[in-house]
Amino acid sequence: xxxxxHRSSIYALGESRLPRFILTSPRSRAALAIVLIVASxxxxxxxxxxSLGKDRLTSSGVLDAVTSxxxxxxxxxxxxxxxxxxxxxxxxxxSKQARxxxxxxxxxxxxxxxLGRFSLxxxxxxxxxxxxxxxxxSLLLKEANGSEWRMALLNDPFFPTATVEGLLAMGAAFAPxxxxxxxxxxxxxxxxxxxxEARKYxxxxxxxxxxxxxxxTQFNSINTFVFIxxxxxxxxxxxxxxxxxxxxxxPESERESAAADALxxxxxxRIEKEPVRWDLVVAVAAQEDPVNDPSQPWxxxxxxxxxxxxxxxxxxxxxxxxxxxLNFDPTIVPEGIEISEDPxxxxxxxxxxxxxxxxxxxxxxxxxxxxxxxx
Amino acid sequence: MNTPGKQPHRYNALARLLHWVMAALIIxxxxxxxxxxxxxxxxxxxxxxxxxxxxxxxxxxxxxLGNRIFSKGPxxxxxxxxxQAVAVAVAHTTLYALIAILPIVGWGMLSAGGYPRPVxxxxxxxxxxxxxxxxxxxxxxxHVVLAYAFFALIMIHLxxxxxxxxxxxxxxxxxxxxxxxxx
Numbered sequence: 001x002x003x004x005x006h007r008s009s010i011y012a013l014g015e016s017r018l019p020r021f022i023l024t025s026p027r028s029r030a031a032l033a034i035v036l037i038v039a040s041x042x043x044x045x046x047x048x049x050x051s052l053g054k055d056r057l058t059s060s061g062v063l064d065a066v067t068s069x070x071x072x073x074x075x076x077x078x079x080x081x082x083x084x085x086x087x088x089x090x091x092x093x094x095s096k097q098a099r100x101x102x103x104x105x106x107x108x109x110x111x112x113x114x115l116g117r118f119s120l121x122x123x124x125x126x127x128x129x130x131x132x133x134x135x136x137x138s139l140l141l142k143e144a145n146g147s148e149w150r151m152a153l154l155n156d157p158f159f160p161t162a163t164v165e166g167l168l169a170m171g172a173a174f175a176p177x178x179x180x181x182x183x184x185x186x187x188x189x190x191x192x193x194x195x196x197e198a199r200k201y202x203x204x205x206x207x208x209x210x211x212x213x214x215x216x217t218q219f220n221s222i223n224t225f226v227f228i229x230x231x232x233x234x235x236x237x238x239x240x241x242x243x244x245x246x247x248x249x250x251p252e253s254e255r256e257s258a259a260a261d262a263l264x265x266x267x268x269x270r271i272e273k274e275p276v277r278w279d280l281v282v283a284v285a286a287q288e289d290p291v292n293d294p295s296q297p298w299x300x301x302x303x304x305x306x307x308x309x310x311x312x313x314x315x316x317x318x319x320x321x322x323x324x325x326l327n328f329d330p331t332i333v334p335e336g337i338e339i340s341e342d343p344x345x346x347x348x349x350x351x352x353x354x355x356x357x358x359x360x361x362x363x364x365x366x367x368x369x370x371x372x373x374x375x
Numbered sequence: 376m377n378t379p380g381k382q383p384h385r386y387n388a389l390a391r392l393l394h395w396v397m398a399a400l401i402i403x404x405x406x407x408x409x410x411x412x413x414x415x416x417x418x419x420x421x422x423x424x425x426x427x428x429x430x431x432x433x434x435x436x437x438x439x440l441g442n443r444i445f446s447k448g449p450x451x452x453x454x455x456x457x458x459q460a461v462a463v464a465v466a467h468t469t470l471y472a473l474i475a476i477l478p479i480v481g482w483g484m485l486s487a488g489g490y491p492r493p494v495x496x497x498x499x500x501x502x503x504x505x506x507x508x509x510x511x512x513x514x515x516x517x518h519v520v521l522a523y524a525f526f527a528l529i530m531i532h533l534x535x536x537x538x539x540x541x542x543x544x545x546x547x548x549x550x551x552x553x554x555x556x557x558x
Contacts, residue, residue: 027542030537030538030541030542031538031542033537033541034534034537034538034541034542035534037533037537038530038533038534041402041530041533042526042530044406045405045406045409045526048406048409048410048413048414049409049410049412049413050409050412050413057415058413058414058415059412059413059414059415059418060413062415145499146491146492146499147491147499148491164415325488325489325506325507325508325511326489327488327489327490331418331419332490332491339419343415343416346415346416346417346418346419347415347416349418349419349422350411350412350413350414350415350418351415353418356488357512357515360488360508360511360512360515361512361515363508363509364507364508364509364510364511364512364513365509365512365513
């Protein structure tokens with residue numbers, strides 16, 4: 001840019017918008033332009049990092065909202081959600097059919113080591129096992145080539161809402177009103193109007209049976225992923241771990257008198273006797289199935305493939321087990337698998353990372369409470 | 376090319392090209408990094424880009440440092456107070472150091488956090504350290520603090536460069552400028 005061009009552009013900017021007294025010389029106009037450039041870059045960075053513009057939802061904001069009823073202060077070293085858990089190790093053996101859906105190496109390898117974790121869905125890591133129906137399982141399958149497939153599955157068959165915003169709205173709607181200490185029916189109704197899909201979830205949770213063991217429970221991916229096979233064919237899929245042990249309920253009469261760690265003791269004893277197994281069942285979406293809405297389960301009759309068997313062979317306490325310092329971020333997938341655009345799946349990545357960073361910081365840098373135990 | 380014995384008054388073409396390519400990548404990395412820490416929808420995608428660009432930047436900075444060490448730098452800018460010259464030298468060395476250190480800290484952080492090893496053009500990099508919560512936390516904090524310090528220093532560098540180009544018009548900017556040899 002020549003000097004005259006340069007000068008005239010600065011004049012044009014200055015005379016129309018800015019007070020005259022700071023623009024008396026080309027030098028001061030140039031200085032102002034430099035300040036504006038630097039300031040806008042810095043503001044853009046601050047906005048992107050989430051420290052400016054509190055109107056939009058960030059990973060930290062979601063973590064704060066979903067842990068609003070967690071104990072204060074939060075016990076150091078635990079996961080912010082699904083905090084009570086136990087580590088395990090096992091193997092994954094694929095079926096021959098799996099290769100037709102995905103070229104992931106673990107579907108061709110004979111056996112892949114599995115690290116994982118059983119957990120309760122509660123936000124308080126110190127609750128008794130009979131306090132929640134919500135159970136979860138996390139897995140890390142490590143391929144021989146170093147690639148990893150991490151998953152975090154729930155015993156719920158679908159997500160309460162289509163979006164994270166919906167989940168937070170649900171938390172707010174069902175929170176007890178400070179005046180009455182009861183949830184406000186009015187607020188719940190207005191929530192259902194905004195997020196009608198949540199009614200299905202609330203109905204389901206009120207009727208769903210409690211499982212008597214982790215080993216008899218089916219766990220679901222909830223979110224949609226993409227499997228890509230060697231021919232490059234892409235299919236939207238969801239998967240479930242279907243237990244080899246038949247489902248049995250945990251009747252209320254037994255639950256009431258159950259010990260605080262009943263489920264964890266039960267599954268430990270079971271696995272010490274013999275491996276506990278699940279089929280990895282992969283369901284393929286039909287053309288009309290919603291792929292980016294985790295609140296909409298697909299019909300039962302969708303094409304599905306038993307992609308292999310997960311065998312859990314040993315357990316260890318999470319206080320010193322291999323699963324403690326792992327972030328089971330379900331967006332970590334090997335080649336042959338991709339994540340979908342499901343907004344809840346995408347959001348899990350950032351929220352899990354925030355929880356992981358807090359926990360590792362407490363374990364690594366702060367003195368732990370209760371003598372360093374995590375269970 | 377430069378005649379032997381005579382010092383050029385600009386950085387060589389490779390240095391200038393690398394400077395501007397890396398400048399664009401580094402600014403992108405800053406914004407991507409900030410997005411990773413906050414974005415609900417784009418974190419997994421941004422993380423992929425961050426690791427890919429970070430690996431490239433580390434490779435590029437090695438080439439750049441090699442070129443800086445083994446080629447003749449330009450003549451010193453004349454008429455600058457000694458103290459200012461020292462401050463500039465410190466600032467430039469710190470910029471080089473941060474470009475080289477940030478990818479290593481990020482890579483070490485992934486290893487210490489038990490995350491999958493990053494992939495660089497199809498080649499899976501080795502783990503730098505064993506997973507360890509204390510080391511992970513220290514490296515994570517270091518990555519964030521150094522990145523913001525880097526950004527602040529880049530903003531000072533940018534303001535100074537534009538000051539030379541637009542206010543002082545003393546030819547300092549063209550030492551690293553992409554345009555033809557004007558001086």
